[in-house]
Amino acid sequence: MNEFVSIHTSDDQPGIATLLLSRPPSNGLTRQLYREITSAASDLSRRDTIHAVIVFGGHEIFSAGDDMHELSTLNVSEAEVAAGVCRDAVDALAAVPKPTVAAITGYALGGGLNLALAADWRVAGDNVKFGATEILAGRVPQGGTARLARVAGESKAKDLVFTGRFVDAKEALALGLIDEMVAPDGVYDAAVAWAERFLNHSPQTLAAAKATFGV
Numbered sequence: 001m002n003e004f005v006s007i008h009t010s011d012d013q014p015g016i017a018t019l020l021l022s023r024p025p026s027n028g029l030t031r032q033l034y035r036e037i038t039s040a041a042s043d044l045s046r047r048d049t050i051h052a053v054i055v056f057g058g059h060e061i062f063s064a065g066d067d068m069h070e071l072s073t074l075n076v077s078e079a080e081v082a083a084g085v086c087r088d089a090v091d092a093l094a095a096v097p098k099p100t101v102a103a104i105t106g107y108a109l110g111g112g113l114n115l116a117l118a119a120d121w122r123v124a125g126d127n128v129k130f131g132a133t134e135i136l137a138g139r140v141p142q143g144g145t146a147r148l149a150r151v152a153g154e155s156k157a158k159d160l161v162f163t164g165r166f167v168d169a170k171e172a173l174a175l176g177l178i179d180e181m182v183a184p185d186g187v188y189d190a191a192v193a194w195a196e197r198f199l200n201h202s203p204q205t206l207a208a209a210k211a212t213f214g215v
Contacts, residue, residue: 005036007043013192015051015199017044019093020058027057028067029111031082034089037115041092051203052099052195055119056188057112062102062128065110068137086111087143094118094147097207099198103191105184109133109166113177114144117151120210122177123191125184130172132157136164151176 004023009016019040021027044053057063066086074082093100093115102108102119110133116122124130132148134141141148141161149157152175160167172178182190198206 002036002039004030004033005040007040009050013196015049016054016192016195017047017050017052018054018056019044020056021063022058025061026064026107027061027112028070029063029065029086029115030067030070031085034085037089038085038092041089041096044098045096048203050098051201051206052101052198053096054101054103054188054191054195055093055115056103056191057105059105059185059188061106062104062108063112063115064107065112065133066139071139083142086114090114090118090143097210098203099195099206099210101191101194103187104128104178105187111142111144114141114147117144117147117177121179121194123180123182123187123194124169124172124178125187126169126181127184128169128172128178130167130169130177131164132160133164133166135161 006020008018008020023033044050100119101121101123102116104116104122104124105128107129108116109131113130113132132141145157145161156175169181173181180190
């Protein structure tokens with residue numbers, strides 16, 4: 001049973017599943033949490049009754065990125081394995097054969113931004129901060145730069161990666177990091193509204209449509 005990642009469904013929202021990250025206080029991304037994301041993504045991919053998926057870190061914060069304390073304890077070979085675990089999780093989330101929406105609150109930094117970019121749609125509160133912040137810790141993004149370049153353009157992506165600067169929600173919307181900006185208290189409801197648009201389509205048809213875009 002997963003400790004930090006769970007899947008939730010409800011009778012009030014049939015056909016919609018929420019993949020919830022819950023590792024307070026910042027949803028710091030550890031090797032275990034990444035592996036749990038991979039497992040949950042695989043589970044969701046097999047569920048024929050699920051039409052769309054919401055990726056949510058809770059009402060306070062999406063994710064402040066990789067757990068720096070854990071990373072500081074790893075030797076070179078362990079760090080290489082950890083980087084692979086990270087890439088596997090982000091790729092698994094991107095490959096879920098259903099429309100996915102990231103409901104972003106608080107911060108989406110470093111690995112947290114990578115996870116958000118793996119979703120098909122991103123909605124955020126107007127107070128959220130974003131950043132490809134790995135360079136501030138002397139690190140490089142693990143597999144997130146290609147998706148960042150696709151949504152923001154290569155030159156703007158390089159600016160974010162090379163500086164590690166924070167981006168507010170308004171700039172994130174202009175850059176394409178998010179697709180919708182709402183009041184902070186309305187983030188999850190906006191994600192549900194986006195997901196509900198697909199409930200009249202069969203999961204198989206949605207999967208086939210998503211497959212035409214690649215991962």
